[in-house]
Amino acid sequence: xxxxxxxxxxxxxxxxxxxxxxxxxxxxxxxxxxxxxxxxxxxxxxxxxxxxxxxxxxxxxxxxxxxxxxxxxxxxxxxxxxxxxxxxxxxxxxxxxxxxxxxxxxxxxxxxxxxxxxxxxxxxxxxxxxxxxxxxxxxxxxxxxxxxxxxxxxxxxxxxxxxxxxxxxxxxxxxxxxxxxxxxxxxxxxxxxxxxxxxxxxxxxxxxxxxxxxxxxxxxxxxxxxxxxxxxxxxxxxxxxxxxxxxxxxxxxxxxxxxxxxxxxxxxxxxxxxxxxxx
Amino acid sequence: xxxxxxxxxxxxxxxxxxxxxxxxxxxxxxxxxxxxxxxxxxxxxxxxxxxxxxxxxxxxxxxxxxxxxxxxxxxxxxxxxxxxxxxxxxxxxxxxxxxxxxxxxxxxxxxxxxxxxxxxxxxxxxxxxxxxxxxxxxxxxxxxxxxxxxxxxxxxxxxxxxxxxxxxxxxxxxxxxxxxxxxxxxxxxxxxxxxxxxxxxxxxxxxxxxxxxxxxxxxxxxxxxxxxxxxxxxxxxxxxxxxxxxxxxxxxxxxxxxxxxxxxxxxxxxxxxxxxxxxxxxxx
Numbered sequence: 001x002x003x004x005x006x007x008x009x010x011x012x013x014x015x016x017x018x019x020x021x022x023x024x025x026x027x028x029x030x031x032x033x034x035x036x037x038x039x040x041x042x043x044x045x046x047x048x049x050x051x052x053x054x055x056x057x058x059x060x061x062x063x064x065x066x067x068x069x070x071x072x073x074x075x076x077x078x079x080x081x082x083x084x085x086x087x088x089x090x091x092x093x094x095x096x097x098x099x100x101x102x103x104x105x106x107x108x109x110x111x112x113x114x115x116x117x118x119x120x121x122x123x124x125x126x127x128x129x130x131x132x133x134x135x136x137x138x139x140x141x142x143x144x145x146x147x148x149x150x151x152x153x154x155x156x157x158x159x160x161x162x163x164x165x166x167x168x169x170x171x172x173x174x175x176x177x178x179x180x181x182x183x184x185x186x187x188x189x190x191x192x193x194x195x196x197x198x199x200x201x202x203x204x205x206x207x208x209x210x211x212x213x214x215x216x217x218x219x220x221x222x223x224x225x226x227x228x229x230x231x232x233x234x235x236x237x238x239x240x241x242x243x244x245x246x247x248x249x250x251x252x253x254x255x256x257x258x259x260x261x262x263x264x265x266x267x268x269x270x271x272x273x274x275x276x277x278x279x
Numbered sequence: 280x281x282x283x284x285x286x287x288x289x290x291x292x293x294x295x296x297x298x299x300x301x302x303x304x305x306x307x308x309x310x311x312x313x314x315x316x317x318x319x320x321x322x323x324x325x326x327x328x329x330x331x332x333x334x335x336x337x338x339x340x341x342x343x344x345x346x347x348x349x350x351x352x353x354x355x356x357x358x359x360x361x362x363x364x365x366x367x368x369x370x371x372x373x374x375x376x377x378x379x380x381x382x383x384x385x386x387x388x389x390x391x392x393x394x395x396x397x398x399x400x401x402x403x404x405x406x407x408x409x410x411x412x413x414x415x416x417x418x419x420x421x422x423x424x425x426x427x428x429x430x431x432x433x434x435x436x437x438x439x440x441x442x443x444x445x446x447x448x449x450x451x452x453x454x455x456x457x458x459x460x461x462x463x464x465x466x467x468x469x470x471x472x473x474x475x476x477x478x479x480x481x482x483x484x485x486x487x488x489x490x491x492x493x494x495x496x497x498x499x500x501x502x503x504x505x506x507x508x509x510x511x512x513x514x515x516x517x518x519x520x521x522x523x524x525x526x527x528x529x530x531x532x533x534x535x536x537x538x539x540x541x542x543x544x545x546x547x548x549x550x551x552x553x554x555x556x557x558x559x560x561x562x563x
Contacts, residue, residue: 079452086376109454117452123445126468136453139463185449192453 032057033078033196033226038092040073040250042085047073049250050092055243060218060227062241062258064234066273069247071230075198078228079115080108096196113140116189120201122181124173124188129165132173132184136192151191159187160217179210186217197221199229203236215240234274238262246270312541319534327535332499332517336528341536344517346503347416347496348485348543351513354420355427355484360477363428367435367473372461391429398426399493407494414495417507422490427480434476438469471558475551482547486540488515514540 033055040048048070055061063071073082080101082088093100101111113136124132133152142148152169156162161183165176173184182202189197199218203211218227218240231237237244238258245255246269254261254270265271272278280288330340370387374380402422412418442465450460466473491513498520500512514536521533 081448081452084451109456111454112452113454117448119445119448119452121445123443123449125446125449125464135450135455135463139450139453139455139459188449188453 032095032097033228034093034095034098035074035077036093036095038074038077038090038094040070040077040082040091041087041089043087047250048077051252053245053252053255055226055228057226058222058224059242060222060229060240061243061245062237063228063230063245063247064232064237064273065247065253066278067232068249070250071245071247072200074247075200075228075230076117078196078198079112079117081117083108113192114194115196115198116192116194117198118182118185118189118200118202121205122178122185124176124181124184126172126174128170129173129176129184130169133188133191136188140192152187155187155191156184158190158221159183160213160220161187177210179206179213182206182210182214183217186214190221194225196226196228199227201230201232204232211236234262234276246273248273315534315537315541318531319536319538322531322535323538327532328539331501336521336524336526336532339521339529339532341514341517341539343500343503344512344514344536345539347500347511348513350416350504350507350511351419351423351491352481352485354416354507355423356477356481358420359424359427359431359480359484362424363431363477363480364435364473366428367432367439368461368465370432371436371439372457372465387429387432391433394489395426395487396489396493398422399490401425402490402494413508414497414510415508416504416511419491419494419496419511419513420507422494423484423487426487426490427484430480430483431473431477434480435469435473438472438476439465441472442468471554474558475555478547478551478554482544482551485513485543485547486515488513488519491516492519514543 033053035051035053038048038051039046051074063075065071076082077090077094078096078101082090090102092102094102096111096115100106125135127135130152133155134148137148137151153162153166156165161180164180165171165184173181176184182205186197186202203214206214215236218229221227222242229237229241241258243256244258244261246253246261246265246267248269254265254267256266261270262274265274327340328345329342330338331342332344333339370380370384374383399422402418402425406412406418406421407414410418412421446464446468447460450464455463495510496516497510497512498516500510502509504511518533518536518540521529521536524530
């Protein structure tokens with residue numbers, strides 16, 4: 001099974017030339033992500049079963065699969081957000097730019113500045129719009145007001161929110177609409193200048209118009225960032241992603257170019273899921 | 280009578296029973312306060328607050344006891360708040376969930392139920408005798424701090440539990456350390472709840488009598504405390520002392536002092552309610 005999977009993957013994405021190049025290139029432009037023999041347990045429950053995967057820089061990769069298939073758990077491995085779950089245990093390697101982020105001496109805070117995350121429900125801090133975006137900088141000890149102001153403006157512009165909020169930066173972020181809040185959360189993530197952005201069903205709590213805005217945003221962002229997005233929405237995965245990974249009960253069933261997965265999947269189970277026969 | 284009518288009757292019966300039960304407490308409180316007001320209101324004037332205690336009831340005042348209460352309150356707050364909040368934060372955010380933390384948790388809840396006189400005995404032995412602090416403001420404050428610590432710890436934990444997990448996730452995901460997340464997100468968000476718990480705990484401390492009597496607070500002190508090592512009296516002890524006197528004048532004094540004490544606790548509880556409402560609004 002595992003062998004078969006790796007073959008599928010290699011066929012699907014021809015990684016090697018890019019990887020060679022990344023080592024000498026500006027990190028933020030080309031961050032390579034690699035998962036090796038990753039297993040995750042919650043107590044006795046094997047939530048992730050021996051997953052191997054490589055993700056190309058400056059692409060959007062969609063994780064799809066039925067609820068409870070482990071895709072969110074897998075996503076949260078890349079910025080070690082599962083560390084806070086007491087029963088959580090992880091084996092294997094996650095390499096980012098060739099460095100295993102699960103080594104003991106890794107500074108998790110530093111890692112998370114490099115790898116941003118946007119969550120399922122918009123979760124702005126109960127602070128002003130400005131303070132929300134500035135938070136990541138302030139906790140880094142940046143005191144330069146001008147720099148912070150510039151970065152806040154730039155991030156809000158990148159998240160396509162600036163025009164809507166520029167006159168009320170001091171107002172509470174909780175007064176924004178759900179879609180605006182989610183774009184604020186994206187701006188907040190961008191302000192730290194990560195190279196990878198993890199998105200855990202970022203539009204599942206939003207209306208279609210807000211969803212479209214976020215999807216457009218993702219399209220823009222992939223020029224600069226590597227994006228991994230968990231989604232339950234097949235259309236969304238096919239619209240915005242370059243690569244798609246299909247998970248089922250903790251296993252990576254199929255992984256490849258989105259076009260191929262959605263038009264001509266190799267596995268019967270992938271096809272069944274995509275065509276809506278289960279899940 | 281069909282079943283719908285039966286249910287409706289039960290509904291009505293319970294409603295009136297509930298109303299009656301609520302009224303018992305309320306009516307008793309109103310009667311008590313009314314009685315006290317009738318007895319004591321006439322006695323309250325500025326000199327009652329500024330006079331020292333005296334053998335003559337009409338010359339007696341609550342100055343030393345009131346100042347004693349203020350000192351005790353101040354030092355109890357200084358000692359109990361940082362310790363209680365820190366312990367609450369530790370238990371909620373740092374300690375691993377295992378059998379030890381379970382035992383700890385149950386015992387802290389149990390401590391909240393230990394009779395206050397037991398704390399008085401503990402304070403007498405540890406602070407007054409072993410630490411040799413004497414019957415001082417400091418010894419009394421330390422004793423009351425122990426008494427209200429469990430309340431503050433439990434309130435802090437409850438307040439922290441109410442902070443949405445998503446806020447913490449967001450903070451961690453931006454590269455914040457645990458301490459930064461606690462300081463910038465968790466404490467501000469749970470501040471209202473913690474403050475409410477702290478004020479309620481302190482208002483309980485203000486009314487405590489038994490542990491301070493055991494520690495050695497005096498019924499008659501001719502001076503207000505000037506430093507933490509001074510001897511002291513507090514309002515409840517002053518009230519207790521006056522009530523046990525035979526002269527009618529002292530009964531009036533006691534009623535008047537009760538009014539002052541009630542006023543202090545009502546104001547404190549009012550502040551607690553105010554902060555709770557203010558914080559709740561912020562979260563909506």
